[in-house]
Amino acid sequence: MTTGEISVGAKSSASVLNFVRGATGPLIGLILLCVFLSLTTDTFLTVRNFLNVMDQVTVLGVMAVGMTLVILIGGIDLSVGSVLALSGMVMGYLGNNLGWPFGIAIVAALIASALCGAVSGLMITRLNMPAFIATLAMMSIARGIASIITNGEQIVGFPDWFSNLAIIRHFGVLTVTVAVMIAIVAVAWIVLTFRPSGRALYAIGGSAEVARLAGIDVRETTLFVYMLCAVAAGLAGVILSARLDSAQPSSGIGYELDTIAAVVIGGASLSGGIGGIGGTVVGVLIIGFLRNGLNLLQVSPFVQQVIIGVVIAIAVAADTIRRKHK
16 A cells, blocks of 8 residues: 555545544444444345435435534424425425426425524524424424315325436436435535534534624524524425425424434534534434334334434433533
8 A cells, every 4th residue: 555545545534533523422333333234134234225225314314404503502493393294285285286386386395494493593582482392382383384285185296307306316326315415414514614604503502692792693593593404304395205206294293303313313412512414414324224224124113113212312311421521
């Protein structure tokens, strides 16, 4: 091996470590999980299975990026699953029932999602409501509106080009939906790592009062973060609709728990100020590979719920212990 090859390898390793900075423990857990599943199943360690897992975690991955921003400022958003459903229903109703151009229907769905985030953010920043209560209220409101749109009925049969976004693998590898998730992850990581606006989120999570005294507009930033989280949930609703070729008002039930779990498993602190996109990606992959592996091992879905619950409990306990030591 030449000196140049060693240098390139070292730079690549450094880049990976920089991406998952602060999430070394979860990364080790992900590697051990993959090793275990590779030894216990015949089909886990295949390209086809890996690509299938990537398709399956796309919705969770997009939502988790938005949730990371919220948790970094010390907040929480319980409405993302309902906003996902509302986005899909708005898009389907405008595009299928009213005959709008489907591209415009998608934009309208994202705008509706942003409005949900804006309302949640205003309740938190202007009415001083706890984030838990404000987003719990929005969870009910968004789910109700999603059901009202078609009186609880699903919308099926979207344009072929739209469904193909989640089906056709370009270059035999990536679907458009997976590419969108990767792009969102990359942009979020760059902003949080290199931009002052990203570092401001860590400051707010560390101490909102200190951040305010440092010149950061805490209220406006908080409002914007909740809007971004809602837009991410809305985009996840569009992606899910493309995968299922349908939109249902019951979509996304329980997704908020999986989303929060992915962020926490990835090393983020629920008290704010600690975490990152790299850790969130690791958390998303842990949940994705764990579910995929348990299915390959033919583990009962009920047992899977117990196992994933235990993993979440361990992650939160680790966060609590880490904060006590600090």
